[in-house]
Amino acid sequence: MVLSRAECQDLDAKDPLREFRDEFSLPTGVVYLLGNSLGALPRRTPERVAHTVETEWGVHLGASWNTAGWWDMPQSTGDRIAPLIGARPGEVLAGDSTSVNIFKVVTAALPLRPGRRVIVSDLDNFPTDRYVVEGAARALGAYEIRDVGEAGPSLEDALGDDVALVLLSHVDYRTGAARDMAAVTELVRAAGALMVWDLCHSAGALPVRVGEADFAVGCTYKYLNGGPGAPAYLYVAPRHQDAVQNVLSGWHGHAAPFDFESHYRPAPGVRRFATGSPPILSYAALNASLDIWGRVDLDEVRAKSVALTSLFIDLLDELGGPGLGLVLASPRDPERRGSQVSYRHPHGYPVVRALADRGVVGDYREPDFVRFGFAPLYLRHVDVYDAATALAEVLREELWRDERYARRLTVT
Numbered sequence: 542m543v544l545s546r547a548e549c550q551d552l553d554a555k556d557p558l559r560e561f562r563d564e565f566s567l568p569t570g571v572v573y574l575l576g577n578s579l580g581a582l583p584r585r586t587p588e589r590v591a592h593t594v595e596t597e598w599g600v601h602l603g604a605s606w607n608t609a610g611w612w613d614m615p616q617s618t619g620d621r622i623a624p625l626i627g628a629r630p631g632e633v634l635a636g637d638s639t640s641v642n643i644f645k646v647v648t649a650a651l652p653l654r655p656g657r658r659v660i661v662s663d664l665d666n667f668p669t670d671r672y673v674v675e676g677a678a679r680a681l682g683a684y685e686i687r688d689v690g691e692a693g694p695s696l697e698d699a700l701g702d703d704v705a706l707v708l709l710s711h712v713d714y715r716t717g718a719a720r721d722m723a724a725v726t727e728l729v730r731a732a733g734a735l736m737v738w739d740l741c742h743s744a745g746a747l748p749v750r751v752g753e754a755d756f757a758v759g760c761t762y763k764y765l766n767g768g769p770g771a772p773a774y775l776y777v778a779p780r781h782q783d784a785v786q787n788v789l790s791g792w793h794g795h796a797a798p799f800d801f802e803s804h805y806r807p808a809p810g811v812r813r814f815a816t817g818s819p820p821i822l823s824y825a826a827l828n829a830s831l832d833i834w835g836r837v838d839l840d841e842v843r844a845k846s847v848a849l850t851s852l853f854i855d856l857l858d859e860l861g862g863p864g865l866g867l868v869l870a871s872p873r874d875p876e877r878r879g880s881q882v883s884y885r886h887p888h889g890y891p892v893v894r895a896l897a898d899r900g901v902v903g904d905y906r907e908p909d910f911v912r913f914g915f916a917p918l919y920l921r922h923v924d925v926y927d928a929a930t931a932l933a934e935v936l937r938e939e940l941w942r943d944e945r946y947a948r949r950l951t952v953t
């Protein structure tokens with residue numbers, strides 16, 4: 542074997558990130574490879590949420606808007622996310638969902654390029670990004686969407702002096718392929734367009750540098766362990782902050798919200814992108830997780846992520862995965878990969894279900910992708926070994942053929 546199970550255990554004993562596994566509450570007997578979809582629960586989260594409920598809400602009630610920092614939570618939480626994406630304090634606002642933030646950012650960005658009427662989008666992106674761009678174009682009127690992606694033109698060919706904005710994901714949600722953010726940003730800006738990055742599958746998976754990008758959005762419930770429906774975030778480059786307008790101009794983004802003026806005036810900086818009352822309980826859960834992330838060395842995360850994803854691919858090669866119908870969909874070169882490994886398999890859905898019954902949790906994405914996310918803070922080499930051998934067994938013995946694995950659940 543590439544590595545024996547014992548050799549994997551040796552690597553785990555020497556892993557500089559090994560202590561972080563104890564920060565997470567993981568079900569026993571399960572190898573959880575869906576940290577790219579819903580990150581695991583930090584052990585400290587229940588207590589933090591209970592404190593917010595019982596003390597901040599239960600005892601101090603509305604005073605907590607001041608005393609517990611509730612009012613400033615979108616900004617203070619954003620400041621803690623900033624270093625994870627290579628941004629500085631004052632450049633990131635936490636709140637809403639990624640979908641809503643895409644709408645806010647796209648509608649704020651387009652007026653910065655008057656006369657340019659094309660939005661470049663990627664048909665291979667997570668569909669909500671494209672759906673929201675459609676809605677934004679319809680709401681603003683007179684915008685056209687130009688799709689890049691496997692079935693469309695390349696980004697180079699799509700760019701032109703009519704393009705106002707380009708929205709792309711850094712890491713592809715199906716294949717885990719990572720774009721070169723700096724190079725793409727440079728290309729887009731050289732064409733006179735604005736660059737908007739979606740970092741959903743990047744933050745917490747690898748070090749990210751927003752660099753010269755104009756805007757970015759991302760979620761916190763995947764690799765960042767903020768919990769289901771945790772507040773998302775948006776980044777606005779300082780050069781644009783006082784020039785852009787939030788079309789969802791609610792009172793939380795007002796310059797003087799407690800003056801209750803008759804008309805909207807935007808707050809300075811990124812705060813103008815706030816809209817309405819923030820879900821404080823969700824911010825409490827997210828902030829518990831960010832306590833952990835504040836102590837993490839992202840270069841160590843990247844090194845371990847590359848080791849785990851490469852190990853998984855190598856083990857499956859050796860276990861005969863390709864002969865069993867697995868076609869690697871992720872880049873083999875780790876430099877071009879996020880923290881996810883995907884395969885295509887004609888029976889991907891029942892394969893994932895059969896694997897889950899053996900304690901290995903991955904997921905399935907249409908049309909035939911089997912996805913495995915590798916969250917370096919709580920996964921071990923030995924988990925990768927066990928997952929690869931279980932997957933090879935499911936395929937070799939055709940355990941997926943059991944008819945109970947064919948029936949689709951609501952959430953795949």
Ligand SMILES: *Cc1c(COP(=O)(O)O)cnc(C)c1O
Pocket residue numbers: 638639640641666667669670710714739741742760773
């Ligand atoms: C996960 C993900 C989303 C999720 O959007 P929500 O508004 O949080 O549901 C959006 N875009 C991409 C690229 C994603 O990976």
